[in-house]
Amino acid sequence: MNYSVGSIADLISGKNTPNKPKFVEKVIIQPNDQSKKSQSDVEYEDYSNKNRINSKSSNIKGRKEVAKNRNKLTTYEESKNGPVSIQRSPEKGTFPKHKQIDKPLKKERDEEQENKTIFVGNVPVGANKLKLKKLFGKFGNIECIRLRCAAPDDPNVSKKLAVIKKRFHPDRKSLHCFIRFQNREEACKALEMNGFEYKSHHLRINMAQNEEKPDENKALFIGNIPFDAEEEDLWTIFETVGAISSVRLVRDSKTSMGKGFGYVNFQSSDSVELALERNDFQLKNRLLRICRCSNSAGKKSKNKRGRKNQSNF
Structure with missing residues (x-):
C-alpha cells in the first residue's frame, strides 16, 4: 500500500502540495499454522475435542442424578434374608445426617410353650x-x-x-x-x-412361669456365703434343723458364679425358728449370716448393700 506525507493535511485544507515524498508499506503474510499440520495431528485434535464434549455431558448427567437422589432418605430394615435398603422421602426442610440401621428385635417368648x-x-x-x-x-x-x-x-x-x-x-x-x-x-x-x-x-x-412365691414364714435369707459354694452345701448344713423344700443361690448373670447370698425354704416354719436359735452355721470357715425373709429385711439389705429384695426367695 502506497501513501504520501501530508496527504491528510491536504485533504483537510483542500490544497495540493507538490513533490510530496511517497512511502511503500510492505505486508508480509505468514503461512497458516493449520496448513503445516499433518492429517494425523488434525485427527488427534478432533478426537480430543470429542472426548471433552462427552466428558462434559456425562458430568452434567451425573449432577442431575445426584440432584434427584439428594431428597431421598436411605434406611435399612431387617428381613428374613438380612438387611434391606428402602428409600424414603424425608419431610420438607429436613435432610438425613446418618444412615439409620434398625437393631434386630428380641424374640418374644411364646406363652403357650x-x-x-x-x-x-x-x-x-x-x-x-x-x-x-x-x-x-x-x-x-x-x-x-x-x-x-x-x-x-x-x-x-x-x-x-x-x-x-x-x-x-x-x-x-x-x-x-x-x-x-x-x-x-x-x-x-x-x-x-x-x-x-x-x-x-x-x-x-x-x-418356668412361676409367679407364686414361697411362704416367707418358712424361708431363711443366708448371707456371707463363699462365692464358690454350691446349693448342695447349704442343703447339707440346714437339713439338720428340718426338712428342706428348696435351696437357691443368687448368681451373676454373666459368670454364673455366686454373689454371696441365697435362700433356704423349709417345709415347716418350726425349722426356721430352730435355725435362728442356733445361728452358728459355718461354710468353708465362714460364719453364715441368717435372718428371716420379709419385705422390711429386704428393703434394709437393698439400701445398705445394693442387693435385691430379700423377699424374692
Missing part, C-alpha cells in the same frame, strides 16, 4: 439331655430340653459353647435346664420331682 415348660435347678454338670429325658420321660412326651446357666472355665468362652464342649468352671458342680412337655398337664406332674436327689444333687423344680 412357656406354660408347659418346667425349670430344673441344681442339675449335675455331668448330666446330658438323654439322661434327663430318661428321668422325666415317665411324666409325658418331652419336646425340648435346654441346658442353661453353665459357668465356663474361660471368660472368653460363651455359656452355650461351654455346655457343648463341657468346659465348666472347676468350682461349679451344677447348672440349670428347661424341659418342655407336650402339654401343661404333663409338666405339672413333673413338679413332684422337686427335692428329688439325682446323683447327689437335690433338684429344685418349678414351672
Whole structure:
C-alpha cells in the first residue's frame, strides 16, 4: 500500500502540495499454522475435542442424578434374608445426617410353650439331655430340653459353647435346664420331682412361669456365703434343723458364679425358728449370716448393700 506525507493535511485544507515524498508499506503474510499440520495431528485434535464434549455431558448427567437422589432418605430394615435398603422421602426442610440401621428385635417368648415348660435347678454338670429325658420321660412326651446357666472355665468362652464342649468352671458342680412337655398337664406332674436327689444333687423344680412365691414364714435369707459354694452345701448344713423344700443361690448373670447370698425354704416354719436359735452355721470357715425373709429385711439389705429384695426367695 502506497501513501504520501501530508496527504491528510491536504485533504483537510483542500490544497495540493507538490513533490510530496511517497512511502511503500510492505505486508508480509505468514503461512497458516493449520496448513503445516499433518492429517494425523488434525485427527488427534478432533478426537480430543470429542472426548471433552462427552466428558462434559456425562458430568452434567451425573449432577442431575445426584440432584434427584439428594431428597431421598436411605434406611435399612431387617428381613428374613438380612438387611434391606428402602428409600424414603424425608419431610420438607429436613435432610438425613446418618444412615439409620434398625437393631434386630428380641424374640418374644411364646406363652403357650412357656406354660408347659418346667425349670430344673441344681442339675449335675455331668448330666446330658438323654439322661434327663430318661428321668422325666415317665411324666409325658418331652419336646425340648435346654441346658442353661453353665459357668465356663474361660471368660472368653460363651455359656452355650461351654455346655457343648463341657468346659465348666472347676468350682461349679451344677447348672440349670428347661424341659418342655407336650402339654401343661404333663409338666405339672413333673413338679413332684422337686427335692428329688439325682446323683447327689437335690433338684429344685418349678414351672418356668412361676409367679407364686414361697411362704416367707418358712424361708431363711443366708448371707456371707463363699462365692464358690454350691446349693448342695447349704442343703447339707440346714437339713439338720428340718426338712428342706428348696435351696437357691443368687448368681451373676454373666459368670454364673455366686454373689454371696441365697435362700433356704423349709417345709415347716418350726425349722426356721430352730435355725435362728442356733445361728452358728459355718461354710468353708465362714460364719453364715441368717435372718428371716420379709419385705422390711429386704428393703434394709437393698439400701445398705445394693442387693435385691430379700423377699424374692
